Amino acid sequence: MSARKMRLVADNIRGKDVATALDILRFSKREGAYWLEKVLLSAISNWEQKTGEDAAEYDLYIKKLLVDEGPFLKRFRPAPHGRAHRIRKRTNHVTIVLENRVALEAAEDMVTYEEEE
Numbered sequence: 095m096s097a098r099k100m101r102l103v104a105d106n107i108r109g110k111d112v113a114t115a116l117d118i119l120r121f122s123k124r125e126g127a128y129w130l131e132k133v134l135l136s137a138i139s140n141w142e143q144k145t146g147e148d149a150a151e152y153d154l155y156i157k158k159l160l161v162d163e164g165p166f167l168k169r170f171r172p173a174p175h176g177r178a179h180r181i182r183k184r185t186n187h188v189t190i191v192l193e194n195r196v197a198l199e200a201a202e203d204m205v206t207y208e209e210e211e
Contacts, residue, residue: 096184097163100126104161112138112154137190157193161186
């Protein structure tokens with residue numbers, strides 16, 4: 095799938111919390127929503143493995159979501175008069191960064207406390 099088609103879906107969930115993003119992706123009719131849902135579930139699982147915590151207890155949100163172009167798969171299709179036309183099957187790379195709002199707010203509180211002294 096081309097990166098442009100995937101970006102149309104990615105723009106809908108960028109900056110949202112994880113539960114809302116999953117709901118948006120599950121009820122979207124675009125094909126890119128299916129693939130982004132799989133990537134988001136994988137990112138949540140990776141966050142759980144890395145931290146050793148359960149994601150349901152934390153307020154995770156999508157901090158960064160990038161969709162870049164990948165390599166083309168070049169194929170040929172028959173054309174009239176014995177010719178061949180090149181077909182470029184586009185691919186993309188998706189990067190999702192999750193952040194915990196609770197930890198972020200606690201870090202901000204610590205910074206303001208240090209400033210008051």
